[in-house]
Amino acid sequence: MAVTQLVGSKIHRREDPRLITGHGHYVDDFTRQGTAFAAFVRSPYAHARVKSIDITDASKAPGVVGVYTARDFKGLLAGTHPAAPAFVAEKKYVPERFPIAEKEVTYQGEIVAAVLAENKSQAADAANMIQVDYEDLPAVMDLEKALEKGSPKAHLDGPDNVCWDFTYTGPEITEAAFKEADVVVTQRVLQNRLAPVPMEPRGVIADYEGFDQKLTIWMSSQNPHFIRLFVSGALGLKESQVRVISPDVGGGFGSKISPYPEDYLVPALSKISERPVKWTETRSESIQNATHGRGQFYDCEVAAKKDGTLLGMRVVQYVDVGAYHGTFGAFQPVACLMAGGAYKWKGISARTIGVLTNRVPTDPYRGAGRPEATHLVERMVDLVALELKMDPVEIRRKNFIQPKDFPFTQNFGLVVDSGDYDKALDKALDLVGYKDLVKKQAELRKQGRYMGIGFSTWIELCGFGPSAATAPATGGIALVESAQVRVTPTGSVIVYTGTHSHGQGHETTFPQIVADQLGVPYESVELRHGDTAEGTAFGYGTYGSRSLAVGGVAISRATGKVIDKGKKLAAHMLEAAEEDVVFEHGSFHVKGSPDKAKAFGEVAFASYGMNLPEGMEQGLEAVAYFDPPNLVWPFGTHIAVVEIDAETGSPLLTKYVAVDDCGNIINPMIVDGQIHGGIVQAIAQALYEEVVYDDETGQLRTGTMIDYMLPSANEIPPILLDKTITPSPTNELGVKGIGEAGTIAASAAVINAICDALSPLGIKHVDMPATPDKLWKMMKEAGK
Amino acid sequence: MKLKVATTVNGRRHEHEVEPRLLLVHYLRDNLGLTGTHIGCDTSQCGACTILVDGKAVKSCTMFAVQAEGRSLQTIEGMAKDGELHPIQQAFWDEHGLQCGYCTPGFIMAAAYLLEQNANPTEDEIRKGLEGNLCRCTGYVNIVKAVQTAAKTMSATPAKKATVTAGGN
Numbered sequence: 001m002a003v004t005q006l007v008g009s010k011i012h013r014r015e016d017p018r019l020i021t022g023h024g025h026y027v028d029d030f031t032r033q034g035t036a037f038a039a040f041v042r043s044p045y046a047h048a049r050v051k052s053i054d055i056t057d058a059s060k061a062p063g064v065v066g067v068y069t070a071r072d073f074k075g076l077l078a079g080t081h082p083a084a085p086a087f088v089a090e091k092k093y094v095p096e097r098f099p100i101a102e103k104e105v106t107y108q109g110e111i112v113a114a115v116l117a118e119n120k121s122q123a124a125d126a127a128n129m130i131q132v133d134y135e136d137l138p139a140v141m142d143l144e145k146a147l148e149k150g151s152p153k154a155h156l157d158g159p160d161n162v163c164w165d166f167t168y169t170g171p172e173i174t175e176a177a178f179k180e181a182d183v184v185v186t187q188r189v190l191q192n193r194l195a196p197v198p199m200e201p202r203g204v205i206a207d208y209e210g211f212d213q214k215l216t217i218w219m220s221s222q223n224p225h226f227i228r229l230f231v232s233g234a235l236g237l238k239e240s241q242v243r244v245i246s247p248d249v250g251g252g253f254g255s256k257i258s259p260y261p262e263d264y265l266v267p268a269l270s271k272i273s274e275r276p277v278k279w280t281e282t283r284s285e286s287i288q289n290a291t292h293g294r295g296q297f298y299d300c301e302v303a304a305k306k307d308g309t310l311l312g313m314r315v316v317q318y319v320d321v322g323a324y325h326g327t328f329g330a331f332q333p334v335a336c337l338m339a340g341g342a343y344k345w346k347g348i349s350a351r352t353i354g355v356l357t358n359r360v361p362t363d364p365y366r367g368a369g370r371p372e373a374t375h376l377v378e379r380m381v382d383l384v385a386l387e388l389k390m391d392p393v394e395i396r397r398k399n400f401i402q403p404k405d406f407p408f409t410q411n412f413g414l415v416v417d418s419g420d421y422d423k424a425l426d427k428a429l430d431l432v433g434y435k436d437l438v439k440k441q442a443e444l445r446k447q448g449r450y451m452g453i454g455f456s457t458w459i460e461l462c463g464f465g466p467s468a469a470t471a472p473a474t475g476g477i478a479l480v481e482s483a484q485v486r487v488t489p490t491g492s493v494i495v496y497t498g499t500h501s502h503g504q505g506h507e508t509t510f511p512q513i514v515a516d517q518l519g520v521p522y523e524s525v526e527l528r529h530g531d532t533a534e535g536t537a538f539g540y541g542t543y544g545s546r547s548l549a550v551g552g553v554a555i556s557r558a559t560g561k562v563i564d565k566g567k568k569l570a571a572h573m574l575e576a577a578e579e580d581v582v583f584e585h586g587s588f589h590v591k592g593s594p595d596k597a598k599a600f601g602e603v604a605f606a607s608y609g610m611n612l613p614e615g616m617e618q619g620l621e622a623v624a625y626f627d628p629p630n631l632v633w634p635f636g637t638h639i640a641v642v643e644i645d646a647e648t649g650s651p652l653l654t655k656y657v658a659v660d661d662c663g664n665i666i667n668p669m670i671v672d673g674q675i676h677g678g679i680v681q682a683i684a685q686a687l688y689e690e691v692v693y694d695d696e697t698g699q700l701r702t703g704t705m706i707d708y709m710l711p712s713a714n715e716i717p718p719i720l721l722d723k724t725i726t727p728s729p730t731n732e733l734g735v736k737g738i739g740e741a742g743t744i745a746a747s748a749a750v751i752n753a754i755c756d757a758l759s760p761l762g763i764k765h766v767d768m769p770a771t772p773d774k775l776w777k778m779m780k781e782a783g784k
Numbered sequence: 785m786k787l788k789v790a791t792t793v794n795g796r797r798h799e800h801e802v803e804p805r806l807l808l809v810h811y812l813r814d815n816l817g818l819t820g821t822h823i824g825c826d827t828s829q830c831g832a833c834t835i836l837v838d839g840k841a842v843k844s845c846t847m848f849a850v851q852a853e854g855r856s857l858q859t860i861e862g863m864a865k866d867g868e869l870h871p872i873q874q875a876f877w878d879e880h881g882l883q884c885g886y887c888t889p890g891f892i893m894a895a896a897y898l899l900e901q902n903a904n905p906t907e908d909e910i911r912k913g914l915e916g917n918l919c920r921c922t923g924y925v926n927i928v929k930a931v932q933t934a935a936k937t938m939s940a941t942p943a944k945k946a947t948v949t950a951g952g953n
Contacts, residue, residue, distance in 0.1 A: 012877055013877070015885065016876070016877045017869075017877070020860075020869070020873040020877055020882065020885070020888055020889075021861065021863070021869070021873065022863075023820065023861075024885055026819075026886065028813075029813075029819035030819075198884070198920055199822075199824045199832060199887045199918065199920050199921075200824065200884065200886040201824070248884075248885065250822075250824075250885070250886030251884040251886060251920050251921055283824065283826045284826055284827075502884050503885070503921045505883070669880045672880075673921075673926060676922060676923035676924075676926065677883065677920070678923075680923030680924065704826070705827050705830060705918070706827050706829060712914070712915040712918060712924075713911040713914045713917075714911045714912050714914075714915040716923060716925075719925055742923075
């Protein structure tokens with residue numbers, strides 16, 4: 001694609017004027033005439049039998065339209081919660097899930113009853129009056145205990161607690177590597193369970209019009225077409241009878257991909273009550289019920305030679321699935337396939353075990369599996385370096401996949417399309433001033449101060465994805481992307497994408513691509529998304545850093561089709577052969593005669609007229625689907641500098657630099673914003689956030705923002721960014737995803753810095769979150 | 785039982801009879817239709833509902849509507865005047881200080897109060913001053929930058945500053 005004015009430029013975001021003036025359209029911002037408001041009664045127990053539900057008082061409460069329990073939905077909703085195969089083709093036990101529990105509740109927050117009332121206060125009041133009689137059952141909380149014979153079961157009817165136990169490659173594949181080893185390093189690495197916490201909680205408005213048999217749903221989703229597919233199926237409607245609109249969405253981070261119980265129940269309530277129904281999630285409901293991320297641990301061994309050459313790795317991943325299989329919960333094992341990171345290995349063995357517990361289900365959370373892989377391999381490489389007394393920079397350089405090796409087929413058969421890892425590392429070392437930092441560290445150590453420098457030379461696979469890989473993973477639908485480009489008679493352009501923007505700025509960046517390609521003013525190109533009634537038959541949503549690398553390419557291809565048709569028509573208008581017509585700077589002209597030209601707008605207008613070439617239909621629009629030939633592979637180097645207070649154990653991030661490579665850049669301002677946000681989410685995992693449940697009772701102990709520690713501006717250091725640009729050979733735009741990069745890279749850099757800071761005390765490994773009390777205790781213990 | 789509440793919001797007088805338990809944020813959103821003030825939590829942590837009450841930044845979920853009796857309120861909808869963005873709004877736009885935009889109105893209102901108290905804050909003072917507001921998208925980097933930029937613009941054009949404290953006219 002030609003380097004032009006718009007692509008690569010900082011263009012102010014189009015979405016901002018409405019958002020900075022308070023005129024956004026989030027789901028809770030509007031209400032249909034005649035709406036009834038829903039409230040849900042949720043289990044206070046992690047695991048219990050539901051003996052009886054008394055709705056007498058609630059039914060008589062002021063303003064109540066109706067009170068409903070599982071029985072009321074039985075005839076209305078069919079099927080079970082979708083559980084995609086994802087990266088685990090064979091499952092041992094996937095519990096059936098109905099959106100509302102009848103006899104057994106299996107996590108705190110599971111819905112047992114619903115209330116409809118004239119306003120939300122009345123709905124909440126009546127919900128409090130419903131009496132549920134529970135019989136408390138043992139809660140399954142610890143992953144290892146859950147796998148023991150005779151353990152209580154997360155579901156009474158289940159055979160055991162094993163959701164999956166899948167071996168990608170057995171330990172035999174690493175035997176030669178371990179035989180050759182001079183050192184073997186072994187470590188268990190934890191991944192704290194996290195709550196995604198988009199600032200806008202979820203919300204659903206459903207309006208079922210019985211006479212038309214049409215259902216419209218407004219909801220806060222990253223994925224409206226998939227929601228239409230799932231919800232129409234459950235309600236026995238055709239997809240064509242259901243319209244899902246996701247207007248402005250206040251962040252997702254993975255938690256708004258999968259369908260939720262309320263996504264089925266609110267439309268069903270609209271059908272039952274013959275009224276529009278609205279439900280807005282509270283933050284406490286959100287932390288308790290929105291899918292969580294991570295919640296894993298890894299047992300890992302690494303074999304290496306004395307000179308630092310990495311040889312083999314053995315990984316066993318334990319995933320806390322939660323009480324039900326999340327729709328894309330089996331995506332997290334991608335961590336196994338990415339465990340080798342940016343390095344060459346003789347052999348890697350990997351096994352994933354998914355364990356059912358009595359917690360809310362886990363599902364993808366920003367990065368999903370790839371932050372875990374980076375954290376694991378970057379920690380293990382540092383442990384090997386520590387063992388060999390090697391500089392962490394040198395061990396990385398020694399083992400990097402080299403530029404000449406690309407395309408590089410890694411241990412699990414994935415083909416890394418491109419990379420130049422040393423280049424990013426060099427740039428980051430310069431930016432952080434590594435040599436001076438090492439000197440400073442030596443001085444501070446003499447003074448008894450604990451300063452550490454931590455690296456993460458991360459890589460990522462994203463841009464899901466090629467049909468051959470993704471159709472089996474979803475159960476049939478390939479995660480390609482669609483686009484439609486429509487040109488109006490006066491030459492303005494409306495672009496429809498199947499991706500969804502909830503902060504990523506698609507309304508700005510995608511028109512940048514189209515306006516450049518068509519050579520038309522940026523202002524004449526509009527982007528639409530998030531409404532299943534517009535655009536192509538199916539859109540695939542936004543997750544896995546796919547919107548540009550898959551959706552952007554689809555848009556570019558649809559635009560190309562428009563140009564192709566325009567060229568045919570222009571040739572006819574110019575009385576020239578089609579192959580003699582050139583399209584440049586928004587104008588079709590005859591090769592060698594720039595004066596013989598038709599502007600794009602003229603051709604657009606003519607396409608709606610009567611003088612068309614024989615056989616050509618009126619209009620100027622096109623649909624394209626892009627099935628990427630491979631995933632894309634961003635990479636970079638992040639360096640964190642931390643000092644730990646010897647008295648309090650408090651870790652202070654003093655510097656953070658990141659050099660990332662996402663290939664060609666459409667809008668650098670937006671790319672930097674994505675990286676900033678991603679880094680801070682991972683710093684939050686490394687230092688602050690953890691969803692904590694009581695080990696015995698399964699009670700959520702971090703159920704509000706008081707207890708779940710989201711960092712504020714005051715906890716976050718300034719962040720310095722730079723780039724290298726290695727265009728991806730996988731698509732013609734040369735782009736890769738950048739939405740998750742920061743989150744994938746940063747936790748390892750922070751924790752490696754902390755471990756480096758504490759290494760003089762003999763501390764080798766620290767798990768997340770590295771809170772002051774945890775570090776203080778470790779330092780006291782080590783000092784004894 | 786309902787109680788009367790009379791307020792001035794963005795320069796316009798409003799009178800309603802409301803339940804005493806009605807939170808101010810719900811009053812703004814549901815009774816006045818001012819949906820730019822958002823709700824991001826239920827424990828007064830997130831700051832998405834921050835507005836100005838008699839010129840002071842207040843999380844509007846921490847007040848009952850009836851407590852606003854006789855007060856002058858300013859919400860995000862009252863920040864732009866005569867089709868011109870407030871310098872803080874402009875700075876959030878210029879510096880990419882928002883992504884999903886949900887926390888943004890609260891941040892802009894909190895920043896307005898911060899700059900009213902301290903026209904020329906250091907980066908540290910901005911970070912401390914905004915610690916009552918949470919953002920999940922931006923990592924705060926460009927929010928801090930936006931407030932710095934706004935501070936510069938506003939000290940260059942002091943007239944802009946006055947519109948923030950006037951309670952909106």
